[in-house]
Amino acid sequence: MGNTLADKIWNNHLVREADGEPDVVYIDMHLLHEVNTPVAFENLRTQGRAVRRPDLTLGTIDHQNPTDDLLREMTNPAGEAQITLMERNCREFGIELYSLRDPQRGIAHVIGPELGLTQPGMTLVCCDSHTSTHGAFGVLAFGIGTSQVEHVLATQTLPMVRMKNMRVTVDGRLQPGVTAKDLILEIIAHIGTSGGQGHVIEYQGEAVRSLSMEGRMTLCNMSIEAGARAGLVAPDEMTIEYLRGRPHVPSGPAFDEEVEYWRTFRTDDDAVFHKEVRINGSAVRPRVSWGTTPAQSVPLGEAVPTPNSYNSPVAVSAAERALQYMDLQPGDRTDEIMIDSIFIGSCTNGRIEDLRAVADVWRGRKVSPTVQVYLVPGSEAVRRQAVEEGLDQVFAEAGVELRHSGCSMCVAVNEDRLRPGQRSASTNNRNFEGRQGQGARTHLVSPAVAAASAVTGRITDPINIKDQ
Numbered sequence: 131m132g133n134t135l136a137d138k139i140w141n142n143h144l145v146r147e148a149d150g151e152p153d154v155v156y157i158d159m160h161l162l163h164e165v166n167t168p169v170a171f172e173n174l175r176t177q178g179r180a181v182r183r184p185d186l187t188l189g190t191i192d193h194q195n196p197t198d199d200l201l202r203e204m205t206n207p208a209g210e211a212q213i214t215l216m217e218r219n220c221r222e223f224g225i226e227l228y229s230l231r232d233p234q235r236g237i238a239h240v241i242g243p244e245l246g247l248t249q250p251g252m253t254l255v256c257c258d259s260h261t262s263t264h265g266a267f268g269v270l271a272f273g274i275g276t277s278q279v280e281h282v283l284a285t286q287t288l289p290m291v292r293m294k295n296m297r298v299t300v301d302g303r304l305q306p307g308v309t310a311k312d313l314i315l316e317i318i319a320h321i322g323t324s325g326g327q328g329h330v331i332e333y334q335g336e337a338v339r340s341l342s343m344e345g346r347m348t349l350c351n352m353s354i355e356a357g358a359r360a361g362l363v364a365p366d367e368m369t370i371e372y373l374r375g376r377p378h379v380p381s382g383p384a385f386d387e388e389v390e391y392w393r394t395f396r397t398d399d400d401a402v403f404h405k406e407v408r409i410n411g412s413a414v415r416p417r418v419s420w421g422t423t424p425a426q427s428v429p430l431g432e433a434v435p436t437p438n439s440y441n442s443p444v445a446v447s448a449a450e451r452a453l454q455y456m457d458l459q460p461g462d463r464t465d466e467i468m469i470d471s472i473f474i475g476s477c478t479n480g481r482i483e484d485l486r487a488v489a490d491v492w493r494g495r496k497v498s499p500t501v502q503v504y505l506v507p508g509s510e511a512v513r514r515q516a517v518e519e520g521l522d523q524v525f526a527e528a529g530v531e532l533r534h535s536g537c538s539m540c541v542a543v544n545e546d547r548l549r550p551g552q553r554s555a556s557t558n559n560r561n562f563e564g565r566q567g568q569g570a571r572t573h574l575v576s577p578a579v580a581a582a583s584a585v586t587g588r589i590t591d592p593i594n595i596k597d598q
């Protein structure tokens with residue numbers, strides 16, 4: 131019997147395997163951010179231990195930084211303290227850090243791929259659940275907690291129970307105007323927020339192959355919202371072309387050698403998965419979440435469902451509670467929901483392709499004066515690229531400022547947050563109660579839908595915006 135891509139990577143990184151014990155796997159790349167790392171460093175310090183491979187470790191600041199002006203005083207003392215501590219920890223342990231004003235700074239899951247740190251066949255970890263994003267490159271990438279961060283810092287290895295394999299095959303092609311974000315919302319609605327539990331999900335099929343690298347990252351990013359440990363797409367020509375010439379990717383004949391190695395990372399035809407799901411890609415439509423989990427979404431334009439349409443009592447009461455929090459009624463049309471805020475950004479949808487999609491909708495249009503818009507690139511490099519392409523002009527003419535990079539309003543641990551009762555169409559990945567600010571309401575959408583909604587003031591499919 132053949133092997134899955136995930137098992138091939140795992141087997142390649144086995145340091146120790148013993149009956150009744152977790153495997154010990156080698157970690158090729160370790161990304162760090164300012165949240166979730168202080169205790170790990172503190173423990174190393176107390177034990178007098180060094181970081182084993184600082185050269186395979188990279189830090190960035192993403193969660194706590196302001197996004198309007200990187201030079202101003204911060205108004206978030208807890209966040210500022212975390213940033214200062216991260217600077218001290220990285221300096222003391224010899225780890226490169228892209229701090230507040232560094233031009234290479236950005237969200238960990240955005241800068242890894244753009245710097246070419248994320249390469250097929252690797253294992254990659256970060257103290258963050260959305261580390262699954264890197265799986266788009268055929269990398270076994272997963273989030274770890276603080277004590278695991280400490281273990282990896284000290285040993286460059288991790289004791290782990292092998293993940294189970296799940297395959298999601300998406301047949302056909304996505305229709306024009308339908309994005310990777312809509313596809314992953316559909317998949318999560320289909321399998322539920324724990325449908326992938328304990329598994330690594332490998333995405334296959336024509337619709338996945340025809341996604342850009344950015345789209346594949348969006349898909350793998352939200353695997354975690356389906357309960358999975360990681361997401362994966364096998365590397366192909368598109369992966370190779372994306373990585374060619376990136377700062378940490380070898381060039382010349384060494385590149386060709388790498389490529390040959392990368393190509394070995396695919397699931398064998400006779401490999402068997404623990405779980406299989408098939409989705410018809412051509413039937414997917416732009417989607418919008420109406421509730422407080424990423425699984426509670428419908429095609430945009432359809433009605434908010436009635437709680438009784440769910441078949442388990444738990445799901446019925448979850449839907450009831452979600453409707454109450456979201457201040458919606460069953461039967462409300464999702465394309466008539468008025469919003470007063472838009473957030474475009476995050477490690478789900480803060481890449482250049484996402485900003486281009488937004489500019490395409492806004493070109494020649496203005497954002498509604500009743501709507502507040504946060505447009506936040508995933509990295510400073512994405513921001514520079516947007517400026518180089520003149521997208522900032524399009525944004526300015528629409529009435530929107532292009533901010534600096536960071537997690538921003540995705541998570542509201544920083545200075546960017548919604549006020550209680552505000553309702554936002556957002557491109558991030560989580561819509562839990564209070565996610566974007568206490569009492570704030572989040573509707574998960576694609577960048578194109580967020581952009582169109584900014585113009586009309588209600589949740590809008592860009593296809594319909596032309597009629598207004």
Ligand SMILES: CC(C)[C@H](C(=O)O)[C@@H](O)C(=O)O
Pocket residue numbers: 165166193257258259260273541
């Ligand atoms: C703060 C961080 C640890 C957290 C995560 O692990 O995902 C955050 O990035 C999030 O998206 O909720």
Ligand code: SF4
Pocket residue numbers: 192193237258260476477478536537540541558559
């Ligand atoms: S952008 Fe959001 S989801 Fe991504 S790492 Fe930051 S807080 Fe987490």
